[in-house]
Amino acid sequence: MSAAAVALLSSGLFAGTSKMDVEKVFEKECQGCHGPNHEGGVGADLRPNKLKGKNAYMLAEVILNGRPGTAMPPFKNKFSKADAQKMVDYLQHFKGKKIEVLSLENVKKKWVKLNDRMELYKKYPHPADVKKVTDICFVTERDASRVTFIDGTTGKILSRHPAGFAVHVTVTNKRMPRYAYSISRDGLVTMYDLASKGQQKIAEVRVGSESRGLAVSPDGKYLVAGNYVPGGAVLMDAMTLEPLKVYPTSSVIDPDGNINSSRVAGIFDTPYGPYIAFALKDGGHVYIIDYSKPDYPIVGDIPNIGKILHDGFENEGKEIGRYLFIASQGSDVMGVVDFKTKQLVTKVYTGPGSKPHPGQGSSWYNERYGQLYATNSMNVGDVVIWDSNWDVVAHVRTAGGGLFVGTSEHTPYIWSDNVLGGPTAWNKVHLIDKQELVVNRIIEVGTKEGRVYDPVTHKTLYKWKVPTVKDKKGKAIIPRILHAEPANHGKWTMISEWNTGRIGIYEAKTGKFVKYIKGLTTPTFTYSIEHRQSIPGA
Numbered sequence: 001m002s003a004a005a006v007a008l009l010s011s012g013l014f015a016g017t018s019k020m021d022v023e024k025v026f027e028k029e030c031q032g033c034h035g036p037n038h039e040g041g042v043g044a045d046l047r048p049n050k051l052k053g054k055n056a057y058m059l060a061e062v063i064l065n066g067r068p069g070t071a072m073p074p075f076k077n078k079f080s081k082a083d084a085q086k087m088v089d090y091l092q093h094f095k096g097k098k099i100e101v102l103s104l105e106n107v108k109k110k111w112v113k114l115n116d117r118m119e120l121y122k123k124y125p126h127p128a129d130v131k132k133v134t135d136i137c138f139v140t141e142r143d144a145s146r147v148t149f150i151d152g153t154t155g156k157i158l159s160r161h162p163a164g165f166a167v168h169v170t171v172t173n174k175r176m177p178r179y180a181y182s183i184s185r186d187g188l189v190t191m192y193d194l195a196s197k198g199q200q201k202i203a204e205v206r207v208g209s210e211s212r213g214l215a216v217s218p219d220g221k222y223l224v225a226g227n228y229v230p231g232g233a234v235l236m237d238a239m240t241l242e243p244l245k246v247y248p249t250s251s252v253i254d255p256d257g258n259i260n261s262s263r264v265a266g267i268f269d270t271p272y273g274p275y276i277a278f279a280l281k282d283g284g285h286v287y288i289i290d291y292s293k294p295d296y297p298i299v300g301d302i303p304n305i306g307k308i309l310h311d312g313f314e315n316e317g318k319e320i321g322r323y324l325f326i327a328s329q330g331s332d333v334m335g336v337v338d339f340k341t342k343q344l345v346t347k348v349y350t351g352p353g354s355k356p357h358p359g360q361g362s363s364w365y366n367e368r369y370g371q372l373y374a375t376n377s378m379n380v381g382d383v384v385i386w387d388s389n390w391d392v393v394a395h396v397r398t399a400g401g402g403l404f405v406g407t408s409e410h411t412p413y414i415w416s417d418n419v420l421g422g423p424t425a426w427n428k429v430h431l432i433d434k435q436e437l438v439v440n441r442i443i444e445v446g447t448k449e450g451r452v453y454d455p456v457t458h459k460t461l462y463k464w465k466v467p468t469v470k471d472k473k474g475k476a477i478i479p480r481i482l483h484a485e486p487a488n489h490g491k492w493t494m495i496s497e498w499n500t501g502r503i504g505i506y507e508a509k510t511g512k513f514v515k516y517i518k519g520l521t522t523p524t525f526t527y528s529i530e531h532r533q534s535i536p537g538a
Contacts, residue, residue, distance in 0.1 A: 033071060039260075048093065056085070059091075060087075063087055102208070102249075108243050113202075115193070117240070120193045120196045128198075135151055138529075141520055146167065158198070161190070165185050167184045169182070169525065170527045172533070178193060188205075189206075203241040205236065208227035208234075211226060213225065213264070213266050217269055219291075220238055221237070230248070234246050255284040264279065266327075269537055270339055272536075277289070283303075284304060284309060286337050287301055305326060307331050312326035313361025313362075327358055332353065333348060333350060354377040358375035360404065361406070362407045364434050367435055370387060376416055377402065381400045381402070382395050382397060402421070404417050410490025411490070415484035416431075417481060446479075448468055449465060451463040451464075461511075462511070482495070482498060485526040486508060494528075501519065504516055
């Protein structure tokens with residue numbers, strides 16, 4: 001390109017042919033990774049001083065084509081070239097936003113009672129649609145903005161509910177598992193009665209304009225939600241969703257010593273004490289709430305864990321739930337927080353540029369090392385495994401970057417997806433032997449056939465016919481599979497197929513295909529009520 005052409009692009013003159021509302025599109029599509037003030041997170045820092053001197057044409061190409069091996073997807077199916085150029089112009093001339101401060105008064109105004117909880121309890125003393133409420137699995141249908149309830153023993157769809165834009169997380173009340181909750185990316189928290197006919201809603205409250213995490217206190221009394229915008233956490237009554245207290249994070253000290261606003265990402269309950277922890281994504285802190293004390297105070301502040309704190313999980317085995325493993329995606333570490341001492345024990349280094357993303361994480365007993373723990377890596381095909389001395393004992397290579405790694409007592413494997421690894425990798429889930437710490441077999445879902453094969457000999461162990469799904473142009477879609485979740489009393493593992501609208505069910509002990517649950521829209525997060533009852537912090 002000529003220098004004049006580059007100058008025209010940089011000035012935004014070519015963006016005039018786009019009618020896209022770039023600010024709204026950024027909030028919907030980009031803000032989750034790049035931050036409400038473009039400060040970065042999982043994605044790059046996109047503030048004007050960071051983009052200064054960069055070629056606008058090349059920036060537009062990144063928007064259209066994505067960055068292979070990272071969480072940055074291609075937008076060429078949603079954006080025209082003019083749209084991408086207009087977005088670049090918006091980013092390069094962004095002047096910042098006023099930082100909102102979380103207030104209890106504003107959140108209380110957005111609480112809505114939808115059903116009388118006690119009337120439903122009396123009407124449905126026993127589950128109406130399943131044998132036990134713990135048989136139910138949540139499914140978040142991201143692009144349909146709804147949650148779907150499935151019988152985890154049969155695969156039958158029980159009910160569907162609008163639940164806010166891009167429903168992100170679901171949790172259950174472990175003390176009273178007939179009650180469950182969801183939170184959407186646009187800040188809507190919803191409470192459901194799983195025993196009622198059709199899993200009816202009890203209440204809703206909008207805690208912010210962008211949110212992520214949820215956790216219920218083990219005594220079943222309180223629910224805490226995490227906000228990106230306005231930054232902070234909201235504590236609610238778990239039986240009504242009425243807001244009780246807010247914890248603003250509009251002014252905190254970050255790892256570089258600067259005072260800034262921080263998003264709140266992961267929220268974690270623990271059976272170890274009357275605590276709920278929440279992670280300051282930009283602040284690098286973890287705060288610990290003691291919900292047993294009047295006014296629910298913060299009794300622990302653990303700073304300097306790392307940059308860009310996101311999700312995490314807790315230890316199983318001895319002193320279950322004592323340790324929180326929190327992912328620092330900007331520092332490539334898993335911080336180990338001790339609920340007993342309320343201090344940072346150590347940092348487990350996951351490797352350069354790995355960006356750990358454990359999702360529900362994995363904790364299991366290994367005959368050689370004792371209790372082990374694992375996280376997936378977003379940018380590289382690597383499952384990192386460490387022991388209770390906080391030493392990394394294995395790096396298990398996979399096909400590409402992943403988001404979720406999980407297991408249960410009913411399977412001999414750690415199930416790791418490769419959903420960020422590109423089309424040659426994202427249709428695979430690696431099954432890692434929990435004792436040998438090597439990949440034992442790989443599930444691969446093609447456009448016409450699926451198979452489970454040995455990674456060393458490449459011998460096919462099982463295969464099945466796959467219904468072909470085509471895009472608008474008639475091209476067969478390579479299934480993009482993610483998030484393995486135990487179900488059906490440990491007999492099954494459910495794997496979401498994001499772009500084909502179905503969930504694959506596999507035998508937990510072998511990986512052998514069982515059947516599909518079809519008719520879904522971008523199924524992402526699957527949550528088994530039964531499985532999560534025994535997992536600390538999940």
